[in-house]
Amino acid sequence: MKPTTAAPIGREAIEARGWLAAHRFLILRRLSQVFFLALFLVGPMLGWRLVDGTLAGSRTLGVLPLTDPFVALQGIVAGHWPEAAALSGALIVLAVYALIGGRVYCSWVCPINPVTDAAHWLHDRFGLQKGWQPRRHTRLWLLGTVLVVSALTGTIAWEIVNPITMMHRAIVFGAGFAWALVLLVFVFDLAVSRRGWCGHLCPVGAFYGILGRKSLLRVTAARRAACDDCMDCFAVCPENHVIAPALRGKDGATPLILSPDCTNCGRCIDVCSVDVFAFTHRFDNHVEATPNPPPARAGTRAA
Amino acid sequence: MSLATSPLSPQRRRFLTDGARMAGGCLMAGSGLTWLAQDARALPANALRPPGALGEDVFLAACIRCGLCVRDCPYDTLSLARLGADGPATGTPFFTARDVPCEMCDDIPCVAACPTGALDQGLASINEARMGTAVLVDQENCLNFLGLRCDVCYRVCPVIDEAITLELSHNNRSGHHAIFAPTVHADRCTGCGKCEQACVLPEAAIKVLPVRLARGASAEHYRKGWEEMQENGGPLVDGIIDLPDRLPGPGTDNLAAPGGFEPTFKLPGAGQ
Ligand code: SF4
Ligand code: SF4
Numbered sequence: 001m002k003p004t005t006a007a008p009i010g011r012e013a014i015e016a017r018g019w020l021a022a023h024r025f026l027i028l029r030r031l032s033q034v035f036f037l038a039l040f041l042v043g044p045m046l047g048w049r050l051v052d053g054t055l056a057g058s059r060t061l062g063v064l065p066l067t068d069p070f071v072a073l074q075g076i077v078a079g080h081w082p083e084a085a086a087l088s089g090a091l092i093v094l095a096v097y098a099l100i101g102g103r104v105y106c107s108w109v110c111p112i113n114p115v116t117d118a119a120h121w122l123h124d125r126f127g128l129q130k131g132w133q134p135r136r137h138t139r140l141w142l143l144g145t146v147l148v149v150s151a152l153t154g155t156i157a158w159e160i161v162n163p164i165t166m167m168h169r170a171i172v173f174g175a176g177f178a179w180a181l182v183l184l185v186f187v188f189d190l191a192v193s194r195r196g197w198c199g200h201l202c203p204v205g206a207f208y209g210i211l212g213r214k215s216l217l218r219v220t221a222a223r224r225a226a227c228d229d230c231m232d233c234f235a236v237c238p239e240n241h242v243i244a245p246a247l248r249g250k251d252g253a254t255p256l257i258l259s260p261d262c263t264n265c266g267r268c269i270d271v272c273s274v275d276v277f278a279f280t281h282r283f284d285n286h287v288e289a290t291p292n293p294p295p296a297r298a299g300t301r302a303a
Numbered sequence: 304m305s306l307a308t309s310p311l312s313p314q315r316r317r318f319l320t321d322g323a324r325m326a327g328g329c330l331m332a333g334s335g336l337t338w339l340a341q342d343a344r345a346l347p348a349n350a351l352r353p354p355g356a357l358g359e360d361v362f363l364a365a366c367i368r369c370g371l372c373v374r375d376c377p378y379d380t381l382s383l384a385r386l387g388a389d390g391p392a393t394g395t396p397f398f399t400a401r402d403v404p405c406e407m408c409d410d411i412p413c414v415a416a417c418p419t420g421a422l423d424q425g426l427a428s429i430n431e432a433r434m435g436t437a438v439l440v441d442q443e444n445c446l447n448f449l450g451l452r453c454d455v456c457y458r459v460c461p462v463i464d465e466a467i468t469l470e471l472s473h474n475n476r477s478g479h480h481a482i483f484a485p486t487v488h489a490d491r492c493t494g495c496g497k498c499e500q501a502c503v504l505p506e507a508a509i510k511v512l513p514v515r516l517a518r519g520a521s522a523e524h525y526r527k528g529w530e531e532m533q534e535n536g537g538p539l540v541d542g543i544i545d546l547p548d549r550l551p552g553p554g555t556d557n558l559a560a561p562g563g564f565e566p567t568f569k570l571p572g573a574g575q
């Protein structure tokens with residue numbers, strides 16, 4: 001193992017660029033998560049009616065309707081065609097996420113993300129086994145199941161158990177026992193299954209993933225030739241199977257991370273000390289040649 | 304024949320076992336979710352939906368649980384059901400009449416706020432709302448039924464004298480007073496809950512129940528003869544024989560036949 005591989009995750013990036021720069025997308029993401037929650041909270045807490053409602057459906061400044069398209073879809077298959085407000089709200093959200101990447105919702109907005117991130121941080125801290133690892137596409141199956149149950153029962157089925165809206169509602173409207181569900185997700189990710197909820201099971205994430213299949217905003221490994229195999233990006237990425245095709249792609253293969261599973265969280269950009277990754281658009285295929293290829297590179301490849 | 308002998312290729316075998324495992328898992332998860340979904344329909348009897356709410360059978364398909372109706376209710380009547388703490392399906396809007404009834408706003412802001420149509424935009428007037436129906440459930444404790452003049456439920460009703468009236472009858476207990484029975488008329492009662500909230504008893508004698516519990520239903524084919532007769536100006540069927548009515552009194556001669564049969568003599572002291 002190379003020394004860079006063995007070193008703690010993110011050490012070189014912090015040394016090269018300083019702590020703040022090596023965490024900028026993480027910090028931005030946390031700020032964004034707090035921001036989206038605060039938008040909903042200033043109404044009930046301070047009386048400024050900026051955004052009313054919940055993540056399932058909201059109204060901004062009294063005019064702009066936004067609807068979770070997955071909730072709307074379940075309603076439709078359950079047999080209720082929504083009124084124009086909810087429908088246009090769903091279309092707006094649909095369009096935005098189709099553009100910037102569906103799973104941007106997961107990493108920049110969803111209130112469960114800090115919960116599962118915290119669980120994963122502790123999981124790493126304790127050095128736990130990865131545990132039960134169902135296939136990544138389990139969430140697609142669950143997505144299908146949810147739609148079938150919605151149609152069969154005539155209810156918006158996932159909202160009966162959805163920990164995301166449950167947690168959001170708990171914060172904005174009052175809790176009840178919703179916290180138990182959030183705790184369940186936390187414990188599941190901590191002790192039962194590494195990255196289990198967001199990475200394998202959550203049908204909402206699966207839905208948004210499909211939504212962002214052709215999204216414009218993408219991460220590129222344009223400077224992949226500079227990679228020193230520290231493996232830190234694989235360690236921080238919540239969906240680390242998406243990295244290899246772009247980073248380890250042979251000549252001619254696109255450096256773009258095109259998998260719909262990528263959440264555009266930007267942690268790989270943060271943690272790479274040699275700046276392999278960057279945000280770009282999906283038509284930016286260019287690969288940069290390394291200025292001075294590290295000498296050890298050929299050796300590690302052979303090993 | 305090569306088909307019969309060649310074993311499944313490892314990839315194919317894995318594909319099949321994976322698929323079967325997934326399908327099994329989804330069947331389990333789906334059954335669990337279906338069970339919860341059915342369970343979620345059990346709306347407790349004291350939980351009332353906002354004005355204009357679609358029937359409970361479709362409400363859970365329509366309401367996305369955004370809470371906009373809750374936010375726009377100026378009287379904080381509505382709230383979103385909290386998991387495990389309130390009875391209705393988690394996250395759906397409801398109110399409890401005894402705590403905070405609906406004030407029956409003229410502009411119905413809750414309905415205007417609903418983006419999905421779970422609260423029916425077609426509700427033109429709040430007087431058409433049917434959130435439930437008031438029922439005087441306990442005549443034995445209702446003060447008016449005891450012969451007193453409480454009248455509170457009647458007084459507070461926003462649809463006074465139409466949804467609720469006071470019906471007079473003789474007070475048999477005192478012998479010379481009247482009973483003013485609060486009487487709900489379901490075709491006008493909106494189910495706002497003001498009467499239940501106002502009832503002065505420690506436990507309300509008048510309660511607003513969901514319509515499904517409050518009301519019976521007349522069979523499709525039932526016709527009320529006296530109504531039909533009035534509409535028709537006579538019996539609907541010709542040649543009906545009007546049989547004599549049996550009247551109180553002794554003997555066999557106590558029949559009043561059509562045409563006015565009168566007994567030829569009256570027993571003294573027999574009443575008639
Ligand atoms: S009619 Fe008015 S008081 Fe009644 S639930 Fe709607 S907003 Fe609230
Ligand atoms: S506004 Fe409509 S969709 Fe939203 S919670 Fe109320 S009834 Fe449900």
Ligand code: SF4
Pocket residue numbers: 436437456459460461462463466467487491492493494495496497498499511
């Ligand atoms: S619920 Fe009571 S107060 Fe409201 S309309 Fe009906 S009888 Fe009147």
